[in-house]
Amino acid sequence: MICYKCGQDAGWNDKCPVCGADLSLFKRAIRISNSYYNDGLQKAQVRNLSGAIISLRQSLKFYKYNIQARNLLGLIYYEMGEMVDALSEWVISANYQPDDNLAKKYIDQIHNNRNQLETINQTIKKYNQALTYCKQDSKDLAVIQLRKVLSLNPKLVKGHQLLALLYLEEGHLDKAKKALRDAGKIDTDNTTTLRYLKEVNRRLKEKGTERKKKNDDLISYQSGNETIIMPKRFRESSMWANILYIIIGLVVGVAVTCFLVVPGIKSQAKTDAKKQLLSANDTISTNGQTISGLNDQIDKLKKELEDEKKKNDGVSDQISTYEALLNAYVYYTTNDVIKAGEALENINTSYLSDSAKQTYDTLNGSIADSYKEALYSQAYSSYSSGDYQSAIPTFQKLVGMDEAYRDGSAAYYLAQSFRKSGDLASAKPYYQYVVDNYAGTEKARTSKNYLAQEQQ
Template sequence: MKCYSCGATLGADIVCPNCGLQVKVYKKLMNTSNYYYNEALNRAAVRDLSGAVEDLQRSLKFNKNHTDARNLLGLIYYEMGEVVLAIGEWVISKNLNPNDNIADQYLKDVQNNQNQLDTVNKTIKKYNQALMYCHQGSYDLAIIQLKKVIAMNAHYVRAYQLLALLYIHEGEYQKARATLKSAFKIDAHNVTTLSYMKEVRKQLHLDGKKSPVGKKDDLVTYKSGNDTVIRPKMTFRETTAGMTILNIILGVIIGVLVTAFLVVPSVRQAAKTESNTAVSEANDTITTKDEKISSLEAEIESLEEKNTSLQEEVDSGDDKISSYDYLLQAYEAYEEKDLDSAAEALDNVNRKHLSEDAQTLYDTISEEVNEEKLSDLYSTGYSAYNKYNYEDAAEAFQEIVDIDEEYKDGYAVYYLAQSYRHLEKTQKAIKYYERVVELYPNTSRASTAESYIEELSEEDTEDTEDTEGTTTD
């Protein structure tokens, strides 16, 4: 374990042997982080992936720089089908520790497999489409989409859970149980999967209970193949010949009436219903095709946006790596007192991509480099001014003013105005004389600047009048 202040190796004492800093709390935090990391390893070994994720998040809460924990978290997300979350963890890990980090290999494996990236895009799109269908009440379409998602990514736990939930909603508990068993093979102790399975088992237990048909003495039970048939007992009564004939006549009359009033209208109604059904099915087919076309167009647009987003993430990651590389070059040059090389390297650093500590280092180097640069420019400009080389003087003082307008207590901007006056660049001279007056009022330089402003303004007015007069003539 290294001291967070000086980087020295810590022993059993509660103070750093090198810098004397108290490290008791720090060591406790590191040990707690390592404890949760080891617990996560044990959980992952028995496929308790959800529990492992929770332990790793606790580990990173105590030590955000624990790259092994972050890499393992990415692997578990990847195993659960959460590829985007996995890539995010590996990118952070690589930025924290760019040297000899296995996360770099994980990222290369994913980025070099274009087919896998395309599959990830499609699964995310189809899963989101299934969620939209659920919100719209189109559960059948949602089930179809989720089956496609699982076919493309057999480890996507959330897809299994949503599909099982839809089966429960539709009352298809056997299918829900089979789907949840597949989810258990990936993440054996997922709380959401366990709660869904509990509900499925409860419903299957209720469906398995048989309600009594009648009293046991009134029932007849017998086997028909592999089926058990239960029916009420039949009772018979004796009837006379007259009653038999009467029953036959009544049966014929009833048959005629049934045919006239029930069968014929039923046939007509059936024909009408069949016609209406055919028309409805044709309309549904047209509507479904329109929906599929709209869905495909939306899917294409979403894939294009996703591709653009992924490319931006890749570019952003490259920019971060490049910024840290150039910052390291600037630091090495700064340590060797090569401020010109340090300044050149700093020009290639994007400060917003740096961490807080790296930004502090950047500001420290930049401040000293700029101070050295401004000092050299001022010496060059002042020497050129004294040699009446006003072109070079103006160029040097202008570069100083662009960086720090108040450098040398305003003398840089004052000599810049003086150089422009000698070069007869009146408007620029007036502009910087005015800045001297604004920044340093009640000084001798301000008084001199006011005099030159008045003088140059009068000359500029006379030149304008002469020009207008010449034009009129």
Template sequence: MNCYNCGAELTEHDFCTNCGADVARYKKVVSVSNFYYNDGLEKANVRDLSGAVVSLTECLKLNKMNIEARNLLGLVYFEMGETVDALSEWVISKNLQPEKNIADAYIEAVQNSPSQLENLNQAIKKYNQALVYCRQGSLDLALIQLRKVLSINSKFLRAHQLLALLHMHNEDWDKAKRELVKCSRIDVGNTMTLRYMKEVNAALNVDEGVKNVHKAAKTEDVIKYQSGNETIIQPLAVKEPKKNYTGLLYLLGGVAIGLAVSLTLILPGRLQSLKAQLNEESRSIGEQLDKKNAELTDMQKQLDTLTAKNDELNSELEVYAGKDGTLQTVEDLLNAAYTYLDTPEDMEKISQALEGIDKEAMQSDTISEAYKNLYAKLLETVGPKISEAYTNSGNKSYKAGDYENAILDLEKAFSYDETNGDALFILGNAYKKKGDSKNAAKIYNQVIEQFPNTEKARRAKDYLKELES
């Protein structure tokens, strides 16, 4: 036993000699856990699987790191036909102890045989379908499904118990008892099996009692007496046959009754057989239809996925090749560069080409660094000249009293060259003349902040005071 704190091996003391942790309660918990494990192991050895499950579950509640107990619990579940629970326990065991764990072999033994794994899966599905049929009252279909389940997995305890319960419901006590005997061979101490067996035995004993009463009644229809060394048996109420045709009439009546009974008993049985066959065919067709529907649903999901992927690719293509896409932005940039190289003195034409470039698109991740550098270099080269041209145009409009066009040109002038203080100052004046005090004050503050200790800043302060007053 190792210390829970440091992992050192514990001695007979109630504390860890390595780290000093108090391990008295820990030892008691581990000891009780080991007791439950040993109890579960003993019960499993005598095929008391239900009792083993209870003991091993208690063991793991006290010590979840008891790998041997968890692996044994998985084996018990697998022996009872509970494949899902068995695999769950083995997977947990493998996660708790990845190395040197026999749970690996158990999992591989199940998973390495795809046909066996598929059969176990089908058995579980058919058992669940049988439960549905029972809830719907289709007990005949449930019987058929359970027989198929047990033909696939003969150790499925719950399927045996449900089949026995259906036989008990139909008062077919002999078949119920045979199924319960099979349950006892799998799990000798299962409480539900024992309770069903008690009910079946009680029903069978009642039937035997009724048979014995009839048998005794028949034996009393004779008289026995001793004559010397011989025992004479004389039937009671024996009458001499009369010589008439009554016997012949009885014979003919019996034949007629026999024919009627045959038609009454055989025909419904035949109809029931045909009905069962029809139900089986309907179930088979239903399963095929469900399979086809599942395949259709799967194909529809694939189609939806491909459609979504196609829409996503079209969206990406639109980003690159659309009207405002990456390719269009690159084409506008190359056109502006060509215009500058072709007519470097025509500032108006160059500015129109630059204005055609989507500035937000130039900042996106879809534009390469090379094109971004080209755009920055182009602005750096022609920006001051374009700014000067727009400044002159805006100043001219300002002096002419056309403040709207003056504002447009002066804003463009400052956008191309943020060192152009004259354009910014005249822009503030244009807003002031237009009567837009809010924007005028904003521009004047910008002049003061970006061009301090200049004549423009001093005059901007004076104009601010005028606006505030």
């Protein structure tokens, strides 16, 4: 234990042997901090992440130098998609204990992955944009942004919660419930998630009650173990109805009598028929066993054939993946960045070995910027020549990779291409994006004018 006064190692004594400071209360604070840390660790192990955060914050409140508690708090933030909060805790931890600290390893892993840093940056921007759309009552645009956010960061709990709230507001109860279940898989006992889920279930129950049709012309009552359903306006049967019921009963009685007598007369014929039927059944049973054995062999051979086909398909996919990686490298060496980028997009990294994945990451990092620039040049060339149908898919691919490319120029020219091809409705979201993110520019003023025309 380090003395809080002189900074020297004081062991676990009640008084510091160096400066003589009273350490009894300090020791108690450390024990309480460790107790809260253990509680937070137990909650994190059962994915009660929000509860774990509360316990770990209490632990740090009693002893801010509890490095294990601070590192675990950062990991929980990271698991919930709160990258900025996680980095903040790890940076503080690394400053308190520079040596032998896992926080430095976590920080280095994030800093060395430029793609992850870019993803974090895009996630923050898009989530804040979604909040802005919510404040502007543009719920459709907010939903679009949140879907993009969750595609980049599927573990962002508050993103799932906000998406569920928007679905709840629009009356899409099933979608809201699915979003809340996705949030619950990440943090099982999150109070906000449970409160929203309770409201969704209440509305679903009310909706089910409204759909249930009640027939006011019927009443029911219990008679022993049977439920009797009858019309409310029940009238006693008339005399003619009773006579009819008697006649029907007589007819039924005669029919039953006939069916009981006839089998006795024909019993001998049935006995002979049964003997023949038993003999035929024995023959069928023997043949059925033979057929069953053959069917089992056929099923076994079919299963073996399907297993071999799956293996061959897996090998074929793996070969195609390595061929795509090789083609991407060849295109890269010949400075054909567009074909190289397209080849990399078709690669399924799950089929790559560790060394091949390193090659893929290196190659992807080398051509990412050049690929975007080449796509932009190709799309802008088509746009300038009036070939908007060719420009649209290329601009869409570029915007899907980086919506803010060239300060929103890609999104702006995509909107222009849609508008000039007669599809102003598809251009609207991209005009709106330019207006919201690049106010004061010529692109924003032009976009605003087209949006006003569309509303008129």
